[in-house]
Amino acid sequence: MRTEHSTEDRLAAFLHQLGQLDDLPRPRVVRPELAVILEHGVPAGGSSLLGTDPPKPRRRKMLTVLSTALTTLTGKVVLGTAIAAAGVGAAHSAGVVDVPGLPDNAPAVESPAVDTPASDHAEDGPGGGASDGRGAADDSGAPGDPGVDGDEVSDRATSGEPQEDGKEFGTSIAEDATSGTPADGRVGAGAEQPDVPAGSADTGNEQQPDELPESGGTADEHIPDGTPATDAPVDRP
Amino acid sequence: MARRDKSTTPDGEAFATLLAATHSNAPWAFERLFTTYAPRVRAYLRARGSAEPEELTNDVFLAVFNSLRGFTGDEAAFRSWIFTIARNRLIDERRRLGRRVVTVSAGAVGPPDAVGGDVETEALVNITSDWVTDQLAKLAPDQRDVLLLRIVADCTIDQIARILGKRPGAVKALQRRGLAALRTILDREGVPLDQPADV
Numbered sequence A: 001m002r003t004e005h006s007t008e009d010r011l012a013a014f015l016h017q018l019g020q021l022d023d024l025p026r027p028r029v030v031r032p033e034l035a036v037i038l039e040h041g042v043p044a045g046g047s048s049l050l051g052t053d054p055p056k057p058r059r060r061k062m063l064t065v066l067s068t069a070l071t072t073l074t075g076k077v078v079l080g081t082a083i084a085a086a087g088v089g090a091a092h093s094a095g096v097v098d099v100p101g102l103p104d105n106a107p108a109v110e111s112p113a114v115d116t117p118a119s120d121h122a123e124d125g126p127g128g129g130a131s132d133g134r135g136a137a138d139d140s141g142a143p144g145d146p147g148v149d150g151d152e153v154s155d156r157a158t159s160g161e162p163q164e165d166g167k168e169f170g171t172s173i174a175e176d177a178t179s180g181t182p183a184d185g186r187v188g189a190g191a192e193q194p195d196v197p198a199g200s201a202d203t204g205n206e207q208q209p210d211e212l213p214e215s216g217g218t219a220d221e222h223i224p225d226g227t228p229a230t231d232a233p234v235d236r237p
Numbered sequence B: 001m002a003r004r005d006k007s008t009t010p011d012g013e014a015f016a017t018l019l020a021a022t023h024s025n026a027p028w029a030f031e032r033l034f035t036t037y038a039p040r041v042r043a044y045l046r047a048r049g050s051a052e053p054e055e056l057t058n059d060v061f062l063a064v065f066n067s068l069r070g071f072t073g074d075e076a077a078f079r080s081w082i083f084t085i086a087r088n089r090l091i092d093e094r095r096r097l098g099r100r101v102v103t104v105s106a107g108a109v110g111p112p113d114a115v116g117g118d119v120e121t122e123a124l125v126n127i128t129s130d131w132v133t134d135q136l137a138k139l140a141p142d143q144r145d146v147l148l149l150r151i152v153a154d155c156t157i158d159q160i161a162r163i164l165g166k167r168p169g170a171v172k173a174l175q176r177r178g179l180a181a182l183r184t185i186l187d188r189e190g191v192p193l194d195q196p197a198d199v
Helices: A007-023 A032-040 A058-071 A073-094 A106-110 A117-124 A133-139 A151-158 A160-179 A186-192 A201-206 A209-215 B015-023 B027-047 B053-070 B075-096 B119-136 B141-151 B157-164 B168-189
Strands: none
Touching: A007 B027, A007 B119, A007 B141, A007 B168, A032 B027, A032 B053, A058 A073, B015 B027, B015 B053, B015 B075, B027 B053, B027 B075, B027 B119, B027 B141, B053 B075, B075 B157, B119 B141, B119 B168, B141 B157, B141 B168, B157 B168
16 A cells, blocks of 8 residues: 655655654543642642742752852852952062952062971971971981981992892893793792892792791791791700 | 645634633533644654653643633734643653653554544454554654644644744754655555545
């Protein structure tokens, strides 16, 4: 049942059918409040919350209050005064005008907010008791000890001992990597980091279990009481 | 489509009389207004893809009847007001449903519960409206809005501009582009328009 139509005929027929969409029967009444209205009229005070407008969001309420305030003369005066005060303050801080009541920029350095004890210690250098974590660590050292980030670290880095250890370690890694011995952990580390400097190899050496006895009693200090040390001789009855 | 007198409803009833009756809280006036305008509102909501056109139509008329005491104007203004509320409620429904646009055709919601109607005629009407809604769904939302408000709601260009919050020139352009798109769709689809009537 296909009939050929011109474009305009199709469009006209379509619009005619579109206009017939409202020929369907009356919609069902599914809201009880609407059924009450259709039977008895609108009750006093409205039928329900469904019929009223939904509550506005808080932001929209705030914008409404602001826009309402700006429509009044008082709101305009307040807004104009605020803008003028901000402009004068900006001009004063920029040095364009001088307002006697406002503080200048120069005395602001000597203001009490800047002159706090923490700031003084911070300016004293690493030997002082600054309030940050580094300052506290500095205080724990001996008097005159510049701390871990002082000159001693640099001296230690340039001194011979750790560098030689590192050289030995680095050499052994290089030898293991080239000799093709079975991997024992250090080979892999040496192969992955072939450009590790001699001084930095000392850091890796500290993590090896074999090096723990060389660090003195620090390892034994962490053993809980009652636990026999592995290196200590066992007294047998 | 012949323009009606602004003082009468689509059913030819004097609008001022109906409005005065609603102000005196006469139930028959509310019933008459609902019977006259609710099918158009439901058709608009369904063609715009409402998930629950029947419920939304109920909500629209609840809002209209609760605020009708403060309404003043002629029938055209009343129609424009109704469809403004319908469009706002449709937007609220989409926000509530997580911005999912659901196009529900007449066949999907089942036949309306008409009492004492001809079943065959209702089925044919449903098929026709289903097909028309499907074709409208291929248009852009603004174009579909303008065509529906122009034809189903019988609003003027100025009224549509107020409902949509656009300039009348923009509404005219949307109508022109919508009709052009419909021509293209109908040419491409090749669907015989008289098929539903010939079934």
